Every structure is written in C-alpha cells, then in structure tokens.
Amino acid sequence: MKKTVDVSIPIGPMHPCWKEPIRLKCETIGERVLRTEVELGYMKKGIERIMRGRPWQEVMFLAERICGICSVIHNMVFIEAMEGISGIAVPPRAAYLRVVVNELDRMESHILANFSYCYTIEHETLAMYLLNVREIVLDQLERITGSRINTAYMIPGGVRFDITEEDAAALLAGLARVEEDVERYTRMFATSYLIALRSRGVGTMTREKAIEAHAVGPTGRASNVPECDLRLQHPTYQKLGFTPVCRTEGDNFARNMVRFDEVMQSISLIRQCIGQLPEGPIRGGGACTAGEITYQGEAPRGELTYYIKSDEYGRIIDITVRTPSIMNIEACTHHMINDVTSVADVTSTFISSDPCVACTER
C-alpha cells in the first residue's frame, strides 16, 4: 500500500503560542501539512447546565464568565435578550453608553488578537507595542465601569454608572493616544517585509468557502462577507450610520488588517457616541417576565446567539448559547489549514482566525 502520510504531528493542548488548551493534529508529508483535525473538550465546565433554574440576577454574572476577553458582549446580549422578553425600554443615554463600553471591549479584544498573531510569527517588538496600547484601552474601560475584565456594566433597563464630563474628556484623550499609536502600528504591519512573507497568501479562504463554512466576524469580513456583521441590525448602530470593514484577500494578512481597521472604526464610533450623548436618566424601570427569545449580537469574534426561555419571576428555564469561535475554528481547520507549506504556518493561521476556546466549550 502506498504511504500517504508521513507523520501525524500533535500541536497542543499546552503550547507556547496558545493562551488556552486546544489540540490540533496535523497530517504531514515532509514539511507540507495536508490536513488538520481539531480536538476540543479541555475546557468544558457546563455553564449552561448551571444557568438553568436560576434567577436572571445570577445568570447575568454567569453569562459574562463564559469568556473573559469578550465579557461585555456576553453581558450585553443576555441583558438585551431579557429586555426583549419583558418589553423593557432603554433610555437613549444608556443605549449610547452601552455602545461606548462594547466598542472599548472590541478594541482590547482585537488588539490582543493581533498581539497573539505577531507573537506567533515571532515579531515580538510589534507584539509588545500592541500589548502596551491595550493597557490604555483597559484603563478607559476601568474608568467607566470600575473593572478591567468582568465589568457587569449593563442591567435590564439601563447601565450601572453614568459618565461625567471629566470621564468623557479623559476617555477622548486616551482614545487620541490609542489612535496615534495604532495608526503607526498598522503602517508597520502593512509595510513590513518580514510580516508580508509570513502572512500574505497564507491560509487563503475565498468568499464561497467562507459562506459555505459560515465564517463570522473578522474572519468572514476578511474573505469579503460584509453582511455577516450583526451590528448592521442593532438599532443604536443604525442611528450612528455604521458600515462594516471589509477586505477581499482572505489570507492571514487580511484578517489582521480587518482587526486593525475595526479598532480605528471603534474609536470613531465612540467619538460619535460621546459627541451626541443625549441628556437624561441612565436607568429605567421594569421587571423581567416570562417569555422565549432568540437574540443575536456581534461579538468581537462574530455572531453570538442566545436562546432564552424564562418564567414569570424572571428565572431561566432553558438557555442555549452559540458562540462565534466554533464556526471560525471549523472554517479554519477545513478551508484555511489545507495544504499549507510548513507546520509553522499552521499555528499562525490558526491564531489569525482568533480562536477563543473558553467561549467555544463553555
């Protein structure tokens, strides 16, 4: 029988490039990687099972502990789903403040993803620059919400804390610093010869393949699928005149550039929000009641879906969460890591799709 595969190389679950445990099995012929299989299941904690039968006040904190990096969007989607069930209206000032905090969270998540990519391709200088910029963004998040990671900022009918004139001025000053730095680092990333050699044309995914695999978030938008951005359907973003960032190449370079461009876009969205922030209360009234809803929001990594069924006291009877990373990991292993030239490109391609294992397995 003819030998087709030389060695099956395992990568992970504990690997210097990866923050979280996941295992890839690469089938290789010489240096060339034919196909890759992903092995999940190291992080399964059963959060949805804990959530069932508990009041929404508890589930709210459990929901944001599904994922530490994108905790704000888990909070936001759960709260907006509960508001949809109970028919609670949000004051306009609170709706704008939600967008501000959500975009700050997206900025830190995207900068962290690009840090991971630069670290994986051993461009440590740019990686450290990006990690330092991320601290400025986290400072702004801490100034508004009081916490760096798990913020618990949104509640049904509004947000917890108001933003003062002083806070707004400091936020805009911080954003000006971030904008200046990220612009420079984007130029460094786009023009560097070394990064181009490792990124351009590696892990290419066409638009057809992206739609077939249901790639979402920056991974989908780098393959020219702009309609996968669910912020287009959010009422506050519609008021702000949001248009998604999109690129056509579909390779590692495009995925990172989409994230850089979205950081700049988030800065302009926050500026718009602070500029047209309406006066008024930040908390309305309302009680959570019985109902059933499927609600979607745009997480930093893509489409996040919550299915919630609650009883008349606001207790959660049934809940199902679908997170974006599971689609991106599948798209990555089936369409990107196919016939790549070396094992070193497997890790960088996988990191470029920004996998979040804690989200995926919950």
Add this chain to the structure above:
Amino acid sequence: MSLLQKLKNRVRSKSIHVCFVDVGSCNGCDIEVLACLAPRYDIEQYGIYVHNNPREADILLVMGAVTPQWVDKLVAIWEKIPEPKAAIAIGNCPISGCVYNRRDSYIDPPAAKHIPIAAQVPGCPPRPTEILAAILSLAPTIFENYEEKKR
C-alpha cells in the same frame, strides 16, 4: 552557609522561569497573566521569564477550576517540572471553583487536591500587579537554601 549556596540563592531569586496552564478558566486570568508581559508591568525586569515550557520552569501558574480532562494532565505537567518548584493558584477558580462550583457542573476544584499549591492569588480576575507581587514574594522564600533544607 557555603559560598556555593549563597551564589545559588542569588541566581535563583534573579532568574525565575514561569509556565502557565489553563485548566478550565474563563480566560480572564490568562489575559491578565499575558498583560504582565506588557512594557507597563514588564515582568522581565524582575528576572521572570514566561516560556510556557514545564521542563525548564520553576513556577507553575494554575488558572481555572479543574475540569475532569485536566486532572491527570495537570499532575503529569507538575511532575515534569524539575526541583525546586512551586505552584501558584491564580484567581478564585483554582481556590474554590468560583461561580462554576455549583450542582450539575463538570469541574473538580480545588486545584490543591491534585497538586501542592504554595500560594493563592484571589480575585476574578486578579490584577497583573497582584500576580507579579505573588511571584516575587514567593519565589525567593521557596528557593532559598534549597539544598540545605532538603538534607
């Protein structure tokens, strides 16, 4: 104390290699450990290096409530680390299980049940400065006069 022991004490307190393992957290603690690498906190100015390789590590940072898949693997990683070694639990999860320690969940906390934990940093998640302070205060005391203590 011999001159050699003094030299070893000095070298060991100035060069600490750290390995981190995520045994089922929400990755909030992971990114706070990563934030320690940032030039603002600059973990390397204290002589702490994050390599994530257990075979050359001195200190193991454990993050997350222990999931069943990790029970044997965590012990295997702990056994791969050469002596002298210490483990630090980062965050509430390895201490108590935090929010996941409820009926119907799949976890098996605390981490001290599976490997000896020398220090604990509570918080959900703790700040990078607290993680840094824990490593810096623990490492010299654990590694001081290691050969004499062993005798």
